Amino acid sequence: xxxxxxxxxxxxxxxxxxxxxxxxxxxxxxxxxxxxxxxxxxxxxxxxxxxxxxxxxxxxxxxxxxxxxxxxxxxxxxxxxxxxxxxxxxxxxxxxxxxxxxxxxxxxxxxxxxxxxxxxx
Numbered sequence: 001x002x003x004x005x006x007x008x009x010x011x012x013x014x015x016x017x018x019x020x021x022x023x024x025x026x027x028x029x030x031x032x033x034x035x036x037x038x039x040x041x042x043x044x045x046x047x048x049x050x051x052x053x054x055x056x057x058x059x060x061x062x063x064x065x066x067x068x069x070x071x072x073x074x075x076x077x078x079x080x081x082x083x084x085x086x087x088x089x090x091x092x093x094x095x096x097x098x099x100x101x102x103x104x105x106x107x108x109x110x111x112x113x114x115x116x117x118x119x120x121x
Contacts, residue, residue, distance in 0.1 A: 050079020
């Protein structure tokens with residue numbers, strides 16, 4: 001998460017304060033093994049396709065939780081919403097491949113429109 005925070009800080013500077021972000025990840029989930037760069041393409045897509053095209057400010061949220069024996073991490077943005085064919089890029093394909101086995105029993109890998117605008121992954 002420290003690398004992801006540093007990445008978001010660089011993007012926030014580049015976007016001249018238009019970007020804000022938050023993390024809501026309980027300590028037990030932070031202690032779980034997780035590929036270090038798995039979330040970066042999801043956050044990059046949220047900024048590139050959601051926040052950058054939006055007029056005004058935007059926010060990216062990284063939220064995690066547990067549901068029974070499964071845990072999840074979501075990347076949400078309040079940007080412009082989904083395109084006609086969401087989730088067809090190389091970064092998302094790599095994330096799907098990396099998580100395929102681990103997520104089969106749980107939520108899986110999903111991309112959805114947020115009711116308040118933007119997307120959630």
